[in-house]
Amino acid sequence: MKRNLAAVVTLGVLLAGCGAADAGDGAQKTITVASAAQPPNLDPHLSASSTTTGLSRPVFETLLSMDADRKPQPMLAESYERSPDGLKYTFKLRKGLKFQDGSDLDADDVVASMQRWSRLAPPVRDDFKDSTWTKVDPLTVALQVPKASFLHLLHLSSRFANYPAIMPKEIIDKAGDDPVKDIVGTGPYRFVEWKADQELTLEKWSGYQALPGERSGSVGNKTGKLDKIVFQFVADASTRTLGLKSGQYDITMDAPYDSLDELYDDPALKVGSYNSSPLNLVFSGRQGTPAANAAMRQAIHTALNRDEIMIAAVGRKELYDLSQHNMAKAQESMWNTEVGRSTFNKPDAAKVSALLKETGYNGESLVLTVTRDYTEAYNAAVVVQSQLQKVGIKVELQTREWASYFQQFLSEQTTWDMSVFPQVLQLDPSQTVGFSKSRPGYWASPRLDDLLARYRSAPTLKDATAMYDEMQRYIEDTRPLSRLGDNHGVYAATTRLRDVPTFDGAAVWWAVEFGE
Structure with a gap:
């Protein structure tokens, strides 16, 4: 008609x-x-x-x-x-x-x-x-x-x-x-x-x-x-x-984390949280720098104390979750795995030192990029920089406004080594870092091509979720990202x-x- x-x-x-x-x-x-x-x-x-x-x-x-x-x-x-x-x-x-x-x-x-x-x-x-x-x-x-x-x-x-x-x-x-x-x-x-x-x-x-x-x-x-x-x-x-x-x-569905005490204390307002969003440390994989080495990425992953990072990001323990796999904690009824859990969020200075020795690291500076427009990402990046420097990894923190940062994140991956990226919830693992062609961290290989082909050909959701262990094993082996945590969205509204x-x-x- x-x-x-x-x-x-x-x-x-x-x-x-x-x-x-x-x-x-x-x-x-x-x-x-x-x-x-x-x-x-x-x-x-x-x-x-x-x-x-x-x-x-x-x-x-x-x-x-x-x-x-x-x-x-x-x-x-x-x-x-x-x-x-x-x-x-x-x-x-x-x-x-x-x-x-x-x-x-x-x-x-x-x-x-x-x-x-x-x-x-x-x-x-x-x-x-x-x-x-x-x-x-x-x-x-x-x-x-x-x-x-x-x-x-x-x-x-x-x-x-x-x-x-x-x-x-x-x-x-x-x-x-x-x-x-x-x-x-x-x-x-x-x-x-x-x-x-x-x-x-x-x-x-x-x-x-x-x-x-x-x-x-x-x-x-x-x-x-x-x-x-x-x-x-x-x-x-x-x-x-x-x-x-x-x-x-x-109402706002975007209550600022640094104003939460003020909002919680107002008797005319109610404050609540909703679905979490993954906060990730993403690696660009650019060549010619120490972070191109998987052992260096594993050293960084091993050095991080996520609770310190997420408290700096959102200010309150009840406003974040920790999950070692690519999907959010809130999605574990569908996507869950034990792969990587036993070593997640257990900083180990001795293991970091051994991995750095393996890479032959000589104190070169790594570029960590972030936007100040998302305070949770910026505050997390500051703590990441501090933690890495304490174990001997030199980090240069670069900040940009959102539009410029997002352009750099997607299209200028030869200018940075790692980035604290505030990612929205994704429907399934193939849309996440490491598996999505449209994001940094997608590194084509016969192993990845075969994995994704079999995953996409899974006839049912049950068949696909049965492959999630294998998908997370790929992430653990290649380390295109290190999960920091899931920050909850916060709303504030009139009572x-x-x-x-x-x-x-x-x-x-x-x-x-x-x-x-």
């Missing part, structure tokens, strides 16, 4: 300027959120930004999604079937679904959305290479894949970065490979306006068609409890803190909010509500 895109754009223009102050007697139904960052765009197919993911989740939905136990469940699909050989998936769509512009959702929209996502989203391009999406009938879509893999269902139900949002075909066709400009989905909130560098507003969509049943993870009844969500972009941490205390903001539910590292905005 054709949509009137001009009407969509005009609606956004007409609504521009309507913010939280216009809520009138519905003020208790409007929430003002202090967001530490502004997203680059609201296109989850293209943007890996956690801000894009968090702000767009109330707008867009997916064929499948994950319940609280992280099991795939139907969302826009009514049901799905996987062929016995794992090469074909058939999705039956729910009847009567509409987009927020009032048009019907049908198979054409799903095919257009999924073809674009499969082609453009970095985490899935390899796993969906040579796959085809086809329309069977107006409410049925088929996916044909060249090889069976557990990753297909995992990616299709993901709400992490680059999730498979369903959008109208006309909007997909208009955008091509560029970020979509017309923000239209099927979720409980619709996009209203975006004032660049100021705020972004979402409004409850009265036409939302919810699934039956209790909310569980990202499925179940997602009918919004708030009328309006206003995200105000506040990069300065002290401004976010002052705004919370004065009542200018109702007038009933609860702040979270799932997979983000607020569940449709379930947030004010009390009486």
Whole structure:
């Protein structure tokens, strides 16, 4: 069905300027959120930004999604079937679904959305290479894949970065490979306006068609409890803190670690934590420096006291976890291993000395790069530098603002040896350092190629998780990173909010509500 895109754009223009102050007697139904960052765009197919993911989740939905136990469940699909050989998936769509512009959702929209996502989203391009999406009938879509893999269902139900949002075909066709400009989905909130560098507003969509049943993870009844969500972009941490205390903001999901005592002590605020994010010491592997030697990387790994590092990073013991493997502590119900645990976080000066002697280290300086824009990463890097210098490893600490640092981290790996990198939660191990081609620490070898090929060909999640010991053994042997810890995200909110539910590292905005 054709949509009137001009009407969509005009609606956004007409609504521009309507913010939280216009809520009138519905003020208790409007929430003002202090967001530490502004997203680059609201296109989850293209943007890996956690801000894009968090702000767009109330707008867009997916064929499948994950319940609280992280099991795939139907969302826009009514049901799905996987062929016995794992090469074909058939999705039956729910009847009567509409987009927020009032048009019907049908198979054409799903095919257009999924073809674009499969082609453009970095985490899935390899796993969906040579796959085809086809329309069977107006409410049925088929996916044909060249090889069976557990990753297909995992990616299709993901709400992490680059999730498979369903959008109208006309909007997909208009955008091509560029970020979509017309923000239209099927979720409980619709996009209203975006004032660049100021705020972004979402409004409850009265036409939302919810699934039956209790909310569980990202499925179940997602009918919004708030009328309006206003995200105000506040990069300065002290401004976010002052705004919370004065009542200018109702909540921030980015409470600064160095202001936590002040926030905890305020009786008008509640402070809580949510899913942890891995903080890693990543090695570039650049040649011609001591860190190109695996024994030097093992010496660094052996020298570190993670509790000292993480206390410096987040300030409180209850705000971090320690985990020796590539996935976060919070994901151990799915991904867990004993490999590497017995020697993790047991600093051993004698072993460090022996490893340094093995490498022939002569006091050359190693470059440790970090951004000051993430205080947890910077504070951790300062302690890493101090600990390494105490065991005789000379370290030069270099800092950059985030954009410059991230460019250096991804594309200028010949300028640094190691980096304290604040990584967001990843869906599966193949997206983490050491296994992801898009990150430093990916060092191609026959061993790695064979390991990843077998992992990606695992037919079920059970088969894949059975390989996690082997994957972690590869990390232990080659040492592309050293895990520092998992820092918890911290939110601070007015006590007038009933609860702040979270799932997979983000607020569940449709379930947030004010009390009486």
